Amino acid sequence: MMEPTSVTPERVRSCLRSVIDPELGINIVDLGLVYGIHAGENRIEVDMTLANPGCPMVGMIAAAVEQAVRTAFEEIDDVEVSLVWDPPWTLERLSETAKQQLGYEG
Numbered sequence: 653m654m655e656p657t658s659v660t661p662e663r664v665r666s667c668l669r670s671v672i673d674p675e676l677g678i679n680i681v682d683l684g685l686v687y688g689i690h691a692g693e694n695r696i697e698v699d700m701t702l703a704n705p706g707c708p709m710v711g712m713i714a715a716a717v718e719q720a721v722r723t724a725f726e727e728i729d730d731v732e733v734s735l736v737w738d739p740p741w742t743l744e745r746l747s748e749t750a751k752q753q754l755g756y757e758g
Contacts, residue, residue, distance in 0.1 A: 658725075658727075659691045659696065659725055659727075659728065660691060661689040661690070661691055663724070663725075664689045664691060664696055664698070664721060664724070664725070665681055665686060665689055667720050667721060667723075667724035667725075668680060668681050668686055668698070668717060668720055668721070669681045669682070670720050671713065671716045671717050671720050673685070673703070673709075673713065674709050674712070674713075675703075675704075675707070675709065676703070676754070677753075678750050678753055678754070680700065680713070680717070681747070682746070682747040682749050682750040682753075683703065683745070683746060683747075683750055684741065684744075684745025684746050684747065684750070685700050685701055685702060685703065685741065685745075686698065686699075686700050687699040687700055687701060687736050688736075694727075694728055694729050694730060695728065695729075695730040695731075695732070696721050696725060696728050696730070696731050696732075697731075697732045697733075697734065698717055698721065698731075698732070698733050698734070699734050699736045700714075700717065700733065700734070700735065700736065701735065701736050701737060701740075701741045702735070702741065703741050705737055705740075710735065714733045714735065717733045718731050718733050743756060
């Protein structure tokens with residue numbers, strides 16, 4: 653079976669912009685929470701972190717990531733979301749858009 657040509661890390665990253673951090677109201681891509689995306693034969697893996705390791709919304713955010721990927725790529729059977737704590741998230745990972753939305757002058 654050939655690898656689906658429609659599944660690319662860029663397309664996965666694009667669909668993840670629909671996942672909003674409930675505390676900050678900004679998508680997880682612009683917050684810099686997505687560390688890695690691996691798209692292979694019938695499998696998508698997303699490595700991500702949270703701005704706060706003690707975030708009580710961790711389960712909800714991870715479930716929202718998995719749901720967004722499954723909705724965008726219905727042909728993929730296996731979706732895995734892994735939480736990564738190293739390297740720790742920092743404000744430098746914010747996109748320019750997120751910095752503006754948060755009023756961060758970095």
